Amino acid sequence: MSDATLPPPDPGERMREQTAEAVLAQAETAVEDAAMDVDMAPLDVPRRMLLVHAHPDDETIGTGATMAKYAAAGVAVTLVTCTLGEEGEVLVPELEHLAADKDDALGQHRIGELAAACEALRVTDHRFLGGPGRWRDSGMMGTPANDRPGCFWQADLDEAVAELVAVVREVRPQVVVTYDSNGGYGHPDHVQAHRVTVAAFDAAGDPSYGPQLGEPWQPSKLYFSAVPRSVLQAGIDLLREAGDTSGFFGVERAEDLPFGVPDEQVTTEVDAADELEAKVAAMRAHKTQIAVDGPFFALSNNIGQRAFGIEHYTLGRGERGPGSGPHAWEDDLFAGLDA
Numbered sequence: 001m002s003d004a005t006l007p008p009p010d011p012g013e014r015m016r017e018q019t020a021e022a023v024l025a026q027a028e029t030a031v032e033d034a035a036m037d038v039d040m041a042p043l044d045v046p047r048r049m050l051l052v053h054a055h056p057d058d059e060t061i062g063t064g065a066t067m068a069k070y071a072a073a074g075v076a077v078t079l080v081t082c083t084l085g086e087e088g089e090v091l092v093p094e095l096e097h098l099a100a101d102k103d104d105a106l107g108q109h110r111i112g113e114l115a116a117a118c119e120a121l122r123v124t125d126h127r128f129l130g131g132p133g134r135w136r137d138s139g140m141m142g143t144p145a146n147d148r149p150g151c152f153w154q155a156d157l158d159e160a161v162a163e164l165v166a167v168v169r170e171v172r173p174q175v176v177v178t179y180d181s182n183g184g185y186g187h188p189d190h191v192q193a194h195r196v197t198v199a200a201f202d203a204a205g206d207p208s209y210g211p212q213l214g215e216p217w218q219p220s221k222l223y224f225s226a227v228p229r230s231v232l233q234a235g236i237d238l239l240r241e242a243g244d245t246s247g248f249f250g251v252e253r254a255e256d257l258p259f260g261v262p263d264e265q266v267t268t269e270v271d272a273a274d275e276l277e278a279k280v281a282a283m284r285a286h287k288t289q290i291a292v293d294g295p296f297f298a299l300s301n302n303i304g305q306r307a308f309g310i311e312h313y314t315l316g317r318g319e320r321g322p323g324s325g326p327h328a329w330e331d332d333l334f335a336g337l338d339a
């Protein structure tokens, strides 16, 4: 501190008055600032996003890097998972007894895996639609689990939509993320998550819909997870170069896969490669489901791993923001919003 900042020696009465006035003026400004903050309401200060996924682990595989990136940037990130993933295959031999056809205790176990994954992604607000266990994993399309009462595929849509609308109205996200109408790859719970989320997105802002579910709130943008064909093709090529012909279902061309979106239909690329470590840590947390030491991760090629931290989306509702590159991809899910 320099001498210049010290109070002048022997200040006169007049000086004291001026100082008191200055202090009062400062206090007034501070009060005005505080009042402005109050007017804005705490929820309106940060950017907020809501992700709706079908099973524990989907959030990490499809959107983990995005979640970690926005959470690290101070965005309020809420994850809603629709089922406990009870029908998942168990990749860990000593936990095989948890499987649906044995002890049928996988769901409880996966609650813990999901909590650990969210911690790795630094996402603190995660919930299960209707509470844990409200809807059960429906299994792969065409399996008997699809018909089981209580599974998400058999859910009463109105009830599921109401549950999600209540969350939307509570956390008031500007951005909502889920799967496309094919659920990404046709899993019934993913398809159902899409239906429920689209319906909730459209209903949440409607004052005549479920007034008991909270104040209406209309999110601005709805996104669907997407894997651009060019990215799939790069992955296929990489595995083949590494001598692995079984990866990506053994196909040579991305067009032959049941997922993958033509690049020109993709609208948004979130480069969260800096969060790759968090994403991989979250994948490791889903121990029963993901073999992180499988062929993909065995690839020493950094390009393959880096690509894994870049996630893509198509805009399903709302105004597309400014973008760049050959397809004018947005680089931010909040692009074009004031938030």
Ligand SMILES: [Zn+2]
Binding pocket: 054, 055, 058, 187, 190
């Ligand atoms: Zn899933």
